[in-house]
Amino acid sequence: MEKLKVGRASLTWLNGGVTHMDGGAMFGVVPKPLWSKKYPVNENNQIELRTDPILLEVDGKKMLVDSGIGNDKMSDKQKRNFGVWEESSILRCLDSLNIKPEEIDALLMTHMHFDHACGMTRWEGDELVPTFPNATIYTSKVEWNEMRHPNMRSKNTYWQANWEAVEGKVHTFERSLDVLPGLKMMHTSGHSHGHSIITFEDGDDVFIHMADLMPTHAHQNPLWALAYDDYPVTSVHEKKKWMEYGYQRRAWYVFYHDAVYRALKFDEEGQVLDKLKEKEHHYQ
Numbered sequence: 001m002e003k004l005k006v007g008r009a010s011l012t013w014l015n016g017g018v019t020h021m022d023g024g025a026m027f028g029v030v031p032k033p034l035w036s037k038k039y040p041v042n043e044n045n046q047i048e049l050r051t052d053p054i055l056l057e058v059d060g061k062k063m064l065v066d067s068g069i070g071n072d073k074m075s076d077k078q079k080r081n082f083g084v085w086e087e088s089s090i091l092r093c094l095d096s097l098n099i100k101p102e103e104i105d106a107l108l109m110t111h112m113h114f115d116h117a118c119g120m121t122r123w124e125g126d127e128l129v130p131t132f133p134n135a136t137i138y139t140s141k142v143e144w145n146e147m148r149h150p151n152m153r154s155k156n157t158y159w160q161a162n163w164e165a166v167e168g169k170v171h172t173f174e175r176s177l178d179v180l181p182g183l184k185m186m187h188t189s190g191h192s193h194g195h196s197i198i199t200f201e202d203g204d205d206v207f208i209h210m211a212d213l214m215p216t217h218a219h220q221n222p223l224w225a226l227a228y229d230d231y232p233v234t235s236v237h238e239k240k241k242w243m244e245y246g247y248q249r250r251a252w253y254v255f256y257h258d259a260v261y262r263a264l265k266f267d268e269e270g271q272v273l274d275k276l277k278e279k280e281h282h283y284q
Helices: 023-027 077-084 090-096 116-122 141-148 164-169 232-249
Strands: 005-007 009-015 019-021 046-050 055-057 061-065 107-110 121-124 126-132 136-140 171-173 176-180 182-186 198-202 205-209 252-254 262-268 274-277
Touching: 005 061, 005 232, 005 252, 009 205, 019 077, 023 046, 116 121, 121 164, 126 164, 136 141, 136 164, 136 182, 171 198, 176 262, 198 232, 205 232
Parallel strands: 061 107, 107 136, 136 171, 205 252
Antiparallel strands: 005 009, 009 055, 019 046, 055 061, 121 126, 176 182, 182 198, 198 205, 252 262, 262 274
């Protein structure tokens, strides 16, 4: 498990599973000869996308950034279509760190698409129960409303199995939420209408989790929006704003989906200053 220290925050990447999604969809209108130079693609035109939550420890609190692909939530057909070659082993990762699921204080849910939200619940016999029974779940009010009342398009990604068992644990916010001093969630819209990013500042030490506004390092260009985005023009403007902010602060950008890097730090010109590479995964 890769680790990163940013000020008083400790970040540890857990193994939350993997998907393999169509590269053209992940890079929208960007031609394949351009994006394929920046991110590996297989013979089926799929790119590997980890679904690895970040264990975030700040001021004695233990939080997870998103929840992984979960276990036993998908049919064989869904696993094939979404390229789920490996399901979650988050609980094993936590156990190796001597952390019990009951010790997780919060889930910081950037959005509730299935590849981020499946890990919020688990099977206990024939019943779905909260995976982290004492955790408060933070997400934007817009996202939570759409999760429970999806439209014709979004019903394919907002699953009742991922929210019904945790309904009483969800705490929503409008524009932003101060989770802890220096740690914020900010509603951006874009990828989904309720999509949020996470920022942390401790003096000169900063990290930004752009979630699916910038799912991989290859999406650094603000114009490279996903075909999956509900509001791509919003994604472009929000990404531009937060990339400029992060460049000025020499922030770490930390990733949930990237199969190459866990985190990157850029200078004021957007050039890489430092990097944390991901170790090779061996699918189960």
